[in-house]
Amino acid sequence: MVRHDISDARLLALTGGAVAAIFAWFAVRPLLPEAWRVPGSPELYLTGIAGVALLLVPVAFVLMKRGGRSANPLGWFNAHVACSLAGMVLIAVHSGGFLRRPPALLLLALVALAVLGVWARVRGSRRMAATFSTKAPAFRVPDSATRDRLKQIIAEKRRLLQLLDPQAAEGTFSANLPHFIRHPRLAMAYRRLSREETLLLGTRQAVSAAQAWWRPLHMALAWLFVAGIAVHVITVTFFAGYVADGGPITWWHITAWGK
């Protein structure tokens, strides 16, 4: 079994490289031709497209990991790290140095995603390791109401599973992307029950908030970023005049609505 993991040192080097590249870009920006300083110039426009293309890799990672199509989830994970960092650099370049405009929030989200990811890998990993043997709940007897509710949840999950995936066993099943695509309502209902069971087990509460919530936060930020990108693309394409705010429109657009 071979694991091609990105070591802490390599991850820090990659991140450091990306940060250095961004700072270098800002440092040399005044010396560059004007096209590299004007938002929406063809050069920066293409840079933005390249950045987004790279940032599609993390999206693909999510789909491949959850969709049951990947033989090498770790490879996709590594690609998501590398492409995210490279994409972040290109998006920073794409910003043209205009950081007081709303789109800069997207760059901020990217930076936050990177910081969170690096923290999770370098520091959070130690907390994950140190979690071993630290939880007491399983050795405590819960109140009878909790136990009764757990029995109900399990029974309800089994009932749902007959409809959702009849071949699956409840004890080893969790709803994944294909289930959500095929039976969204059933999958959502199943997910709700699973979450309630987890809540009753108290396992997420038994670890530190940072350890418990970094990943949900990472995912939420990523979705926010995706949503932000969509908004950005729509506005620059369909509301170019509004975005240009009286200035020249140097990028490809459908209409200059908003001028």
Place this chain on the structure above:
Amino acid sequence: MDTVNREPAERLALLIDLERCTGCKSCEAACKQEHGLGPGEYRNKVVWASALEEEGLAFLTLTCQHCERPACLRACPVNPKAITKDAVTGIVRVDESRCTGCGECVIACPYSAMGYDPKGHHAVKCNLCEERRAEGAATTACASVCPTQAIRFGKRTELLAEAAAEGRAPRDQDHFLLGPATIYLERLPSLDAATTGRIPARIQPQDTRRPVFMDARDSQATVMKSVPAFPYGSPREEVTADRVVPGGCNICFNCCSVNFHFKGDELVRITGNDNDPLLKGRVCAKSQLTLQLYHSEHRLRHPLKRVGARGENRFERISWDQALDEIAEKLKKVRDDYGPEALAMFIGTRTGTLDGRGYTRLFAQMWGTPNKDGTDPFCGAAKSVAFELTQGRVGSGNSYTPGDIGSASLYVYIGDNQAETRPVYFGMVNDWRIRNNAKMVAVDPRLTVTASKADRWLAIRSGTDMALGLAMCQHILRNNLHDARFCSDWILGFEKWRDFILERGYTPEWAEPITGIPAAETRRLAEEIAAADGCVIFASRGINQHTNGTQTNRVLMFLAAITGNWGRRGGAYFNMTHGSPIRANAPQHRRAKINRQKVRRSPAGWTDAMLHGKPYPLRALIACNNPLAQWPGQDKVRAAFEALDLLVHIELFPNETSAYADYVLPAATGIEKGEIGRSNDDRRIVWIDKMIEPPGEAKADGWIWIELGKRLGFEDVLQERYKDTQVFWDEACIGSPLIRGCTQERLHSVPWRWVRHPVASEDAPEIETLYLEGTTAPGAPPGHRFPTASGKLEFWTDEIESKFQVLGLSALPEFYSEREQLVDLPYLEFEHNDSDAGVISPFYEPATGTSRARIVSPAEAGCGAQLRAQGFDTQLLTGRPSAAHFHSMTHYLWQAEEMWPDLFCQIHPDKATALGISDGEKVHIETDHGAIDAVAWINTGIRPDAVFVPIGWGERQPYHPWRSVNFLTDKTQRDPVSDQTNLKSLLCRVSRAAN
């Protein structure tokens, strides 16, 4: 179990017996070896827990439960999942190649049994050693080594049937309907549960407190930073052994037989030896952790010469020739200026028995110094003198076999925490206790791991075991509970001693305010010992490390003897190691004449001679342990070492003593040189072959002494060919008729590599129990059941009396305790200090100086009272910390430091509350002799008026450096008979440490 899924028919599981588990963490060591896990990476872990309201300890071996409804598996977001469950065996396993390291499984597992590799970023978990079993092993790594047989592996249904057949109940821990497979057996109730007495609580692992210091984040982070050397972290195929060499562990006094696994020339694993008919593959963590010793980055690798001031730790690398030439020249100068006696040699047990009783003994004889000794005066000298006086030979004649110790009906531990000092032996005793429904009683100021398994715990005041022993003897004699026939037939001086005991009024009521043990409890224990069909009394450092060490040992020996528990199966008095009759001797005509007495038996008594030249100068010291952590009264020891003309340190790791040394010589150990294991309770001599080369330019101790000897003209005695330890053993070490049959050929004729002595010839059978009625003691005249001059046990004779009188004492053991006590008790006042020649001890050869002493009554202005008036209101106890540590050696091994990181101070919650100290907080401990800091471990298992600080930590250790506890101890409080130092009863005060 309230499960919701159908259980697989062939479901495999671990069974963990909470009654047997002693928290030794051997299973952790085995697991990390087996799976190459590094710091912070766990597949199993032993959790220590206690409660603030109850006196007791709980140990929970936590590992994957292989649930029917694994929460970890369901939490895994990867599709297909990186965690799978085997439909047949029920094993839940992680496919590390698919794991992206998100940690959702770690969060989801309510048992917190999902591990994580913080460097490789992936989940790790127990898979019940699938790879190991696929290679042919019958059981899991953890179960294979468990010293107490607390872990069993097999089909779950069969394990449950076994438990039921043994009348044992599994715990219900399926509180969340996950269907865990792992079976935990409930603890058994105390046999004394229905009666009065102090019963160690059967604490459950849940709802209990864990010692903060064990898992403190900063401490663990220090270990995490280390890069574990080969073979940890290596792919399995690179560390799968292709040959196994049997040998032994060279660390502690359990002397376990172990197997060394090699791939080519590389040592890749250390396990127990399953072929051993006695130990059956059981080993503690230490044996396994020596794997980290042989590959440690911290080892000394080259000879060094000091270039800075003493203590500055600045050295230059030099060649062996330069080092040995210069040392030899400097030794000659010391000899010319001050005489050969000016050389002192401190040969600690780290160096091995072959070195201590072989090479260095020859060197000292040739050189002409009597000032050579080891750690015995700090550890077991008192019991040795007591055994020699009473039985004529050191050590019990009993064995750790089912027919002998295993047949006892009562086990009494007095000042002996065997569970942590000889974990495998304790595992055997505990197993016999459970199987035979035998009773166990522990007498100790602390509720040790040993005491936590006992039916009753008597929390005695440290230093008063002699009073307890006297009171029990008095009660037995007054009520005619003794074995009258044994006493009349086999004890010399019985009547004299009996009359003394009865006259002195040593009643249980007299003892109660001294020991803190209710008179009724003393009577009860005495009656139980007298009535038992076989009682084994175990004593150890808690008895020895006192100024009354010899006399207390004698009293307890007498207690065992008068109840018929001597020279029978299942009845014995044990005090740690037996001692092996190994002696190398130079021919008489080649020995240098020694003109002066040995300054003192204990090296602690040498420092005045180093500092002040009295009674005569000691100017050079060759030290083979770490006296600058180990000797009592560290401030003075350091001053003494500053004053030396030459300090040579032979050691494995750089430490405090190295920093003060003129020359540091890197030593080899264990399988790097070939040696025998330590002497042990069971009279087993364990041979360890030389299997690998030491690191760098490190050399075997024997090599060093032979090479140094060459430069001093000793080569005809310290012969070149003796560098081969097997040759040295056969030709120079087994001259005694008691071990003449213990040859290399015989040792190598058995796959477990040990022979139980005495064996007079190669074909002489081993003797299970010595000194049985109707037998003659080996090496004694015909008809002598015991190896004394009279053939009987000797309590009192004119000769013994005259010996004691030389020191101002009587052979009839009159009670006294320590001068630093919380209550006023008689103690010893000495006539001489270490600067005086004193008197020549009648107990030792060669002529050895000691002090006369007298027992003085406590006075209001006595030492104890004065100290109490200064606020020293707490009794300080010192001792061994845990099964994973042994003195300082293990503090250089990352996993031992992961298990037990920081120097701790065990303190009762009442005292901690009064002082405003919280668990895990740094505390300051101060005695009249010095001060140190440690981390508080608040725990009910200790007398409220005492604190416990363990030995072994030092200021220059790589992971968790702390000042040694011996800054708090006092070299002047020594037993005049054995020269053993009081390390167990000093007055101290404790406070929160300043930040």
